[in-house]
Amino acid sequence: MSMQQLFLKLYNYWSKQGCYIAPTYDLEVGAGTMTPDTFFRVLGKKPWKVAYVQPSRRPTDGRYGENPHRVQKHFQFQVIMKPSPLDIQRIYLNSLVYLGINLLEHDLRFDEDDWESPTIGAWGVGWQVLLDGLEITQFTYFQQAGGLELFPVSVEITYGLERLEMFLEQKDNIYDLNWSKDVSYRDLRFREEREFSIYNFEQADTQMLQRWFNAAEKEAHRLINQGLLMPAYDYCLKCSHLFNLLDARGAISVTERVKLIGQVRTLVNQIARKFVEQEGGEN
Amino acid sequence: MEFLLEIMTEELPSSHVRSALVQLEEKFLQVFQEARITIHRLQTLGTCRRLVVLAELAAGQPDEEEVVTGPPRHIGLLPDGTFSPAALGFARSQGIAPEKLEVVKTKKGEYLGFKKLRKGISTEKIIAEKLPSVISSLSFPKSMRWAEGSFRFSRPIKNLLCLFNGQVVEVSIESLPSGNRTYGHFIHSPVTLEVNNFAEYEKKLRENFVLIDPEERKRSILNQFKEKLASLNAQVYPDEGLLERMLWNVEYPLVIIGSFPEKFLKLPIEVLSTAMREGQKLFSVVKGRKQLPYFLGIADAPADPKGFIASGHERVLKARLEDARFFWENDLKVPLTERVNGLSQVIFQEKLGTYLDKVERMQKLVVYLADRLEVRNQKKELVEAARLSKADLLTEMVREFPELQGKMGGLYAREQGLSGTISRAIYEHYLPQSLDDPVPDSLGGAVLSLADKMDTVVGVLGVGYTISGSSDPFGLRRNALAICKIILEKKLAISLDRFIKKSISLLEGKLTVPPEDLFKTCLGFFEGRVRYIFEKQGYRYDLVNAALAPGFEFLVQTEARLKALNELKQSKNFEPFILMAKRVKNILKEIPKTRVNTALFKEKEEKELYSILQIIKKNVEDMLSKGDYLGAQKIVFRLQIPLNTFFDKVMVMAEDKKLRNNRLALLAMVQDLIQQLADYSQVVIEGENKSS
Numbered sequence: 001m002s003m004q005q006l007f008l009k010l011y012n013y014w015s016k017q018g019c020y021i022a023p024t025y026d027l028e029v030g031a032g033t034m035t036p037d038t039f040f041r042v043l044g045k046k047p048w049k050v051a052y053v054q055p056s057r058r059p060t061d062g063r064y065g066e067n068p069h070r071v072q073k074h075f076q077f078q079v080i081m082k083p084s085p086l087d088i089q090r091i092y093l094n095s096l097v098y099l100g101i102n103l104l105e106h107d108l109r110f111d112e113d114d115w116e117s118p119t120i121g122a123w124g125v126g127w128q129v130l131l132d133g134l135e136i137t138q139f140t141y142f143q144q145a146g147g148l149e150l151f152p153v154s155v156e157i158t159y160g161l162e163r164l165e166m167f168l169e170q171k172d173n174i175y176d177l178n179w180s181k182d183v184s185y186r187d188l189r190f191r192e193e194r195e196f197s198i199y200n201f202e203q204a205d206t207q208m209l210q211r212w213f214n215a216a217e218k219e220a221h222r223l224i225n226q227g228l229l230m231p232a233y234d235y236c237l238k239c240s241h242l243f244n245l246l247d248a249r250g251a252i253s254v255t256e257r258v259k260l261i262g263q264v265r266t267l268v269n270q271i272a273r274k275f276v277e278q279e280g281g282e283n
Numbered sequence: 284m285e286f287l288l289e290i291m292t293e294e295l296p297s298s299h300v301r302s303a304l305v306q307l308e309e310k311f312l313q314v315f316q317e318a319r320i321t322i323h324r325l326q327t328l329g330t331c332r333r334l335v336v337l338a339e340l341a342a343g344q345p346d347e348e349e350v351v352t353g354p355p356r357h358i359g360l361l362p363d364g365t366f367s368p369a370a371l372g373f374a375r376s377q378g379i380a381p382e383k384l385e386v387v388k389t390k391k392g393e394y395l396g397f398k399k400l401r402k403g404i405s406t407e408k409i410i411a412e413k414l415p416s417v418i419s420s421l422s423f424p425k426s427m428r429w430a431e432g433s434f435r436f437s438r439p440i441k442n443l444l445c446l447f448n449g450q451v452v453e454v455s456i457e458s459l460p461s462g463n464r465t466y467g468h469f470i471h472s473p474v475t476l477e478v479n480n481f482a483e484y485e486k487k488l489r490e491n492f493v494l495i496d497p498e499e500r501k502r503s504i505l506n507q508f509k510e511k512l513a514s515l516n517a518q519v520y521p522d523e524g525l526l527e528r529m530l531w532n533v534e535y536p537l538v539i540i541g542s543f544p545e546k547f548l549k550l551p552i553e554v555l556s557t558a559m560r561e562g563q564k565l566f567s568v569v570k571g572r573k574q575l576p577y578f579l580g581i582a583d584a585p586a587d588p589k590g591f592i593a594s595g596h597e598r599v600l601k602a603r604l605e606d607a608r609f610f611w612e613n614d615l616k617v618p619l620t621e622r623v624n625g626l627s628q629v630i631f632q633e634k635l636g637t638y639l640d641k642v643e644r645m646q647k648l649v650v651y652l653a654d655r656l657e658v659r660n661q662k663k664e665l666v667e668a669a670r671l672s673k674a675d676l677l678t679e680m681v682r683e684f685p686e687l688q689g690k691m692g693g694l695y696a697r698e699q700g701l702s703g704t705i706s707r708a709i710y711e712h713y714l715p716q717s718l719d720d721p722v723p724d725s726l727g728g729a730v731l732s733l734a735d736k737m738d739t740v741v742g743v744l745g746v747g748y749t750i751s752g753s754s755d756p757f758g759l760r761r762n763a764l765a766i767c768k769i770i771l772e773k774k775l776a777i778s779l780d781r782f783i784k785k786s787i788s789l790l791e792g793k794l795t796v797p798p799e800d801l802f803k804t805c806l807g808f809f810e811g812r813v814r815y816i817f818e819k820q821g822y823r824y825d826l827v828n829a830a831l832a833p834g835f836e837f838l839v840q841t842e843a844r845l846k847a848l849n850e851l852k853q854s855k856n857f858e859p860f861i862l863m864a865k866r867v868k869n870i871l872k873e874i875p876k877t878r879v880n881t882a883l884f885k886e887k888e889e890k891e892l893y894s895i896l897q898i899i900k901k902n903v904e905d906m907l908s909k910g911d912y913l914g915a916q917k918i919v920f921r922l923q924i925p926l927n928t929f930f931d932k933v934m935v936m937a938e939d940k941k942l943r944n945n946r947l948a949l950l951a952m953v954q955d956l957i958q959q960l961a962d963y964s965q966v967v968i969e970g971e972n973k974s975s
Contacts, residue, residue: 067609069602083430086439089293093470103470107582107592109532112296114425125427125438127294132595133563133580141427141439152431172598258630 001100002178003075003165003185007053010077010159013098014051017091019079022052027234028241031056032078032158034120036233041080042145042154043272044279048082053161057241059248062197065190068173072196073189077159083152084141092129092139092157099168106132115140118261119240120268121147124156136164146272147265206251213242213260220267227278229271236271239264284448286338286410287481289465290418291442294331297531299423299437304329307336310417318409319344328495330534332469335495337481342448344403351377352396356386359395370395407447414445414454432457442466449479467491468534471585492535492585500536504529507538508579512568517575520567525560532564533583540568541597545576547604550611551694557684558607563599610679618699619692622674629676632757634746635793638673641738644789645669648734651785655777658726661704665727668708671696672731675709689713715765718819722769729769733782736762741786744808745794745801763812770838771816779809780836810835817842822849825967832962840912847913848961851920860923864963867926867950870935879952883945888932892925893949900956912960919957926953 001009011021025035032038032054041048054076062072085091089110097103109130115138116123126140138158142150162185165177175186220235243260246252252260295303304327315322321341328335353359353373361367366374366381374381379397387396419434426435434440434457445452445461454461465484467474472491478484485495494500504526508519529536547555552567552574559565559578568577578600582592626638635641646669653662675681675692693710697703704727711728712735715721723729743757744750750759770777783805787798794801813835817827822845830845851857884890899918906915935950937943957963 068605070606086430086441089469090473105587105589105591106595107537107584107587108470109583110294111532112294125425130563132592133565133599134595135562141429143427151428151433153427153429155429167595172601 001165001168002180003161004180006099006161006165006168007077009099010095011051011053013095014079017049017081019049019051019081022050024053024055027237028057029054029237030058030240030244031117032076033117033122033156034237034240035078036230038078038080038156039120039145039233039272040230040275042082042142042150042156043148043276045152046082047152048080048154051077051079054078057244059196059200059244062193062200062248064197065175065193068175071162071174071189071193072200073192075161077161079157080154081157082154084155088155088157089139092137096131099164101131101168110139113138119243119264120145120236121265121272131167134163134167136160136167146275147269148272148276200245200248204245204249206246206249209242209246209249210251213239213246216242217263217267224267224270224274227274229275229278232267233271236264236267239267284340284342284406285446285480286336286340286406287444287446287478287484288336288414289442289444289484290334290440291332291444291465292334292436292440293438294532295334295437297331297528300329300331300334300531302423303334303421303437306421307334307417310420311336311338314409314413314417315340315406318404318406318413320406320409328497329531330493330495330497330500331532332534333465333493333495340406340447343405343408346403347401349399349401350387350396351399352387352389352394353377353384354395356393356395359384360386366395407450407452410445410447410452411454414452415456418456444478444484446478446480468493468583470583471535494535497530500533501526501530504536504538504581507536508566511538511540511579515568515570515575515577517568517570517577519579520556520569520574522556522560522566525564525566529564529581533581535583535585537582537584537587537592539580539582539587539593539596540577541580541593541600542577543597543600543604547608548574548576550604550607553687553690553694554607554611554680554684555604557687558603559600561684561686562603563596565596565600606683607680610683614678614680614691614695615698619671619674619695619701622677623670625677626673629673632743632746634795635742635790638676641742642670642673644738644786645672645731645734647789648738648786649730652730652733652777652782656726656730656775658730661727664702664704665708665730667701668696668705668712668727668731669734671701671705672709672712672735715768717761718764718768718816722765722772726773729773729775733766733769736766737782737786738789740766740808741783741801741805742790742793744804745787745790745796747795750808759808760812763809764816767809767812767816767838771842774839776837776839778836779838780806783809813838813841817845823852825965826852828965829961829963832965833959840910843910843912844916844961847916848966850913851916852966854920856920856923858968859927860920861963861966861968863923863926864957866930867954867957868964871947871950871954877944877948879948880945883941885942886933888925888929889946889949892929892953895922895925896949896952896956903956903960907959916960919960922953922957 015021022037025037029035035054037050037052041050055073056076057073059072061070063070081088093103110127111130113128114125122142122145124140124142128135129137129139136159140156142154142156144150162174162177166174169177171177175190177185179185179188216235216238220232220239223232223235308325308327312322312325323339325338328337354369359367359370366384370384371381374384383397384395385397386393423437426437428435429439440456440459442465443456443459443461444463444465445454446463451461451463463477463479465476465478467476467488468491474491476487476491478487488495494503512518555574556567559567563580565578565580568575568579580596584592587593626642629638631638631641646666649665649669650662653659653665658665672692675688675695678691680691681688689712690710693706696706696709707725708727708731711723711725712731714723714728714732723732739757740759740762743759783802787801813831814827818824826845826848830841830848835841881893884893899922902918903915906918933946935943935946937946
């Protein structure tokens with residue numbers, strides 16, 4: 001099965017579970033969790049089911065295309081179900097069966113791994129799912145986001161698509177994966193990985209990034225005061241990505257790191273609080 | 284009668300399973316004891332998906348006779364012996380025939396009454412009533428809510444099986460009703476199983492790939508280890524912690540063996556075993572002291588029919604080892620000496636500054652300690668070791684595997700050609716991590732460890748942190764315990780007081796607590812740790828109190844005093860001497876200011892006591908200078924007889940004030956001498972009121 005078929009099968013499976021298939025979000029994010037389709041929708045009381053593919057950028061994970069496992073951009077398949085169904089583990093297992101994995105021939109484990117994202121004031125309890133020792137999914141019951149206790153609780157299932165595909169194709173090198181029948185992961189992504197690694201680690205203009213960070217932070221602040229919460233949140237996402245770029249350039253000291261993350265979190269927490277207020281908890 | 288409870292959940296962290304089982308056992312013991320239900324047996328079992336309680340209990344509370352009293356005898360009985368209307372009314376109101384009434388004697392006098400048999404409550408009813416609160420009271424380090432509920436537990440609860448004597452006890456947790464059903468292995472046999480008793484429960488689970496008894500899983504794992512390694516003539520590298528963890532992580536353990544390319548054997552064994560243990564939780568395989576290119580893993584499956592499990596682990600491990608090799612080679616490119624300055628970017632604690640500040644303080648503490656211990660010749664090297672000790676925090680390997688901090692520093696130092704003294708001291712300076720962990724082997728490692736930990740304890744307390752209950756963010760308890768353990772096991776003759784003061788002086792300017800207050804806080808904190816260590820070693824708390832009273836500035840001496848005291852507690856002189864010491868202490872409640880004036884001795888016994896005291900004092904001092912605390916205490920015990928005679932024959936509280944004060948002064952001399960050894964009055968003698 002190619003990577004493309006993997007996407008399609010997961011879309012298919014989760015739409016059958018009642019999920020709305022969201023288009024990929026058009027901003028750089030570090031994880032599928034950060035897009036508005038997750039962040040805003042896990043707040044408040046309104047039920048929500050969504051699934052989408054999200055490219056996730058982690059500049060420090062770049063390896064110039066030379067490491068067979070690590071890349072600065074990878075693809076996540078993100079599922080949110082709110083409230084968390086009582087048999088969600090079984091629903092998840094069935095998705096693997098749907099992908100053609102015979103679980104009776106493997107060792108599948110839910111291994112304790114709680115999750116937190118200080119930038120968006122979120123944390124949850126859950127597992128990493130290991131398939132014969134390979135981490136293929138992060139499985140989390142969200143307890144808090146934007147600094148708010150969540151009720152009801154959403155469950156988040158994040159498949160690491162490259163990992164899963166390497167398992168399915170039994171390959172040791174990410175670039176050897178088949179994106180489709182005649183396009184390989186290398187064809188699509190190798191040049192991008194190499195050039196972005198050079199950019200992230202060597203070429204990014206840190207002074208410019210710092211200015212942009214400050215400007216984006218200021219803009220988010222202004223927009224919050226205007227009550228324009230979704231644009232404000234976009235600017236927080238921009239801050240987060242600019243921060244990651246600065247980090248990859250080694251331009252952030254440990255003290256500053258805590259300070260900058262704290263700044264973004266404060267904004268995100270304000271957005272979350274106002275959002276819930278505006279929606280009267282009915283969202 | 285049999286009680287069987289199974290709480291099925293989604294996968295619990297292994298530490299949560301263990302703690303929940305301990306709590307369940309305690310709580311049910313308490314429930315049944317309080318309810319007066321006889322417990323024949325109560326045990327817990329479980330896996331990562333099941334918390335199980337199994338007990339053999341009485342059917343219910345014993346029936347009890349209760350006396351119900353009515354009117355007083357003189358009102359209830361008429362002079363002719365027949366019942367009065369009041370008595371008849373009482374009988375009617377209680378629903379009994381008047382003939383059942385009899386005269387009962389109570390404290391208040393004689394009344395008419397009758398004996399009523401109160402039926403005991405059935406065990407089943409007690410279980411039904413108490414179970415929900417037992418389950419909801421289980422505590423976990425971190426708990427969660429799920430779906431639309433507000434109930435908190437470690438992970439979502441899926442099913443509740445609750446049987447007493449084969450019958451379902453009807454209860455519900457968060458609208459989840461109890462029943463007589465359970466389920467087989469989540470993946471390999473997810474079928475519904477109906478059970479009536481534990482024997483059936485255990486058997487059906489086994490048939491469906493669940494071994495409910497942790498001991499059995501452990502035996503199975505160890506046997507499979509042996510089988511897998513028999514042909515290699517090799518051994519598994521012992522890792523009790525990992526075994527214990529895995530044991531609770533699986534329902535049906537399957538040991539798999541795999542290999543990795545030999546080229547990775549060039550990596551240090553510390554790195555190899557950590558890369559295997561973390562993430563994939565694999566065991567290392569060794570032959571004697573040599574690492575072999577194999578690993579053992581524990582899967583939760585009945586079999587690996589196509590070898591996918593083993594080959595999957597091999598692939599994942601290979602990628603991890605590639606990463607580790609990349610870190611190792613890359614890290615080595617930058618000498619530790621060059622990394623040190625980067626520590627100015629790493630905050631140790633906001634008010635205490637960076638790790639660079641910390642290592643600079645550690646260097647000074649190392650000089651202080653080296654001058655006082657037998658490592659003066661290594662002083663220069665140890666100062667260098669202190670400077671480099673935290674540089675590995677900036678390496679990629681430690682960023683990936685934080686638990687390798689210190690060890691990596693030591694290994695990199697060795698590879699980069701620094702001396703054995705330096706690399707060993709760095710390698711060992713996080714030891715001991717707990718009371719069960721060994722202390723550094725080298726004296727250099729011990730010195731560095733002491734310097735590091737004292738700086739942390741004094742610094743963190745000095746910026747106003749308080750330690751209480753579970754709040755101990757910098758692990759100060761662990762650090763202080765480690766300091767005491769090192770001093771005791773290495774028998775280091777350093778003054779804890781002065782060591783603390785030195786550390787305080789180095790932190791000047793950063794502290795928010797005034798130095799004198801901080802010193803007192805530190806002493807109090809250390810005293811608590813010292814007590815904990817001694818009590819953990821099995822010493823009686825009152826002996827610990829007695830031995831600590833003269834101080835614990837020199838811990839090795841405090842321990843020697845305690846050991847001596849502990850040894851002497853069996854001797855026949857012990858009790859009389861303790862009682863005498865208490866008597867002396869009591870009478871000296873108001874200590875006189877006068878000194879002894881031998882000219883004022885009037886009685887023979889006074890003079891005798893004084894002269895014996897001079898001899899004993901000299902002997903005790905001789906013994907103490909040799910460090911013989913047992914000998915010293917034995918000698919001081921000889922004071923008991925002359926003291927006894929003194930108290931018998933001499934009136935201490937004499938009318939004459941001069942005489943009285945002189946006699947008290949003599950006793951104060953005795954007190955001064957014996958208090959150097961211990962505060963014997965703190966020892967509790969059997970039959971004596973503890974509070975005295």
